[in-house]
Amino acid sequence: MDDAHFNDIFSDLDETDETETKFNKACDYLQHLVNQLDASQLLEFYGLYKQATVGPCNTSKPGIFNMNARSKWNAWNDLATMSKETAMKSYISKLNEIEPDWNQHDPSKTKKSKKPAWVSVSQPMAECDDDQHIGEKTIIDHAKEGNIDEILAHFSSSMTINKQSKAKHLPINEYDKDGLAAIHWAADRGHHQILEILLKNGANVNLIDKDSGQTALHYSISCGHLECIKILLKHGAQKNITDSDDQTPIDLANESEDPYIIELLKT
Structure with a gap:
């Protein structure tokens, strides 16, 4: 295997690390935008987050009377076999569309949303069964x-x-x-x-x-x-x-x- 091939491998690894770092930052920042987003946007971010961190949907569809959970499940399941890296990039791209300068802000100086836990889509909390200890x-x-x-x-x-x-x-x-x-x-x-x-x-x-x-x-x-x-x-x-x-x-x-x-x- 020649040096050029090794360089390509390391270049790909560096790009993946950079994408993941930016994705994590985007997840943190999105917490401060929840009040500005509508339900469809929140669900899209949720689906991309689950795809990026877990991979393809691996849970059974919630019961018909739990509409919030079913909506989130559909948003994740609709992404099918999308790769984790593609999901991270899509998440970042969508945030860029909503707030192009988000990467220049300091999240610690921004007031967090007070919406319910289920809409905290970048780091799902209590309502997501698999996210609780x-x-x-x-x-x-x-x-x-x-x-x-x-x-x-x-x-x-x-x-x-x-x-x-x-x-x-x-x-x-x-x-x-x-x-x-x-x-x-x-x-x-x-x-x-x-x-x-x-x-x-x-x-x-x-x-x-x-x-x-x-x-x-x-x-x-x-x-x-x-x-x-x-x-x-x-x-x-x-x-x-x-x-x-x-x-x-x-x-x-x-x-x-x-x-x-x-x-x-x-x-």
């Missing part, structure tokens, strides 16, 4: 991701604490920033074992979410999760609760035209 996750996160061991550990730890403090309330029916509780996520994702654990430990089987007025039974039927439907009905889920569209679980079952679901709701 296990110790930072809540019962809702674990219900969403199907972490059965962590759910069990949560209740074991919580019961111990409650026994010592004589507290009677567990945060099992609390809502997250999307207006959903752990029971809604478990039903949406089809995590029937976790759903059973939640219900046995005090989850309100008829808890209504804050956005669409739907219960876990609505979610399970819409997603076609038979085991979840069986468990919810066993624990007394009501079939006639209307959501914001005036639809009951029975209505959703009939619309699904799934004979198994329809039969479950008739029983």
Whole structure:
């Protein structure tokens, strides 16, 4: 191998390092522009960030009722097999279009955005399942991701604490920033074992979410999760609760035209 070939290799490595350095700086700077960007721009930056740092989308599509997560997943998945380096360059190029002089600014002197974590697209935070350390996750996160061991550990730890403090309330029916509780996520994702654990430990089987007025039974039927439907009905889920569209679980079952679901709701 001649010297010219070695020089080409080292030149390529230097260019990659330079691109990565500039990309990281662009990620830091974008945090200060969030309030100035619309949803489509934020999603495009998010997709490019994930492609540049992780590679092609490697996670399953979120449930239909988690619209924010689905939008982000689509933005990432649409990039298909784009290389990490191309994604970094595209990220930088897009930032250049929005603010050509960004590289001349000192981010430490710029006031950061106060928008919710999900739009902090250059360094995604709590809403992205894969970006949280296990110790930072809540019962809702674990219900969403199907972490059965962590759910069990949560209740074991919580019961111990409650026994010592004589507290009677567990945060099992609390809502997250999307207006959903752990029971809604478990039903949406089809995590029937976790759903059973939640219900046995005090989850309100008829808890209504804050956005669409739907219960876990609505979610399970819409997603076609038979085991979840069986468990919810066993624990007394009501079939006639209307959501914001005036639809009951029975209505959703009939619309699904799934004979198994329809039969479950008739029983």
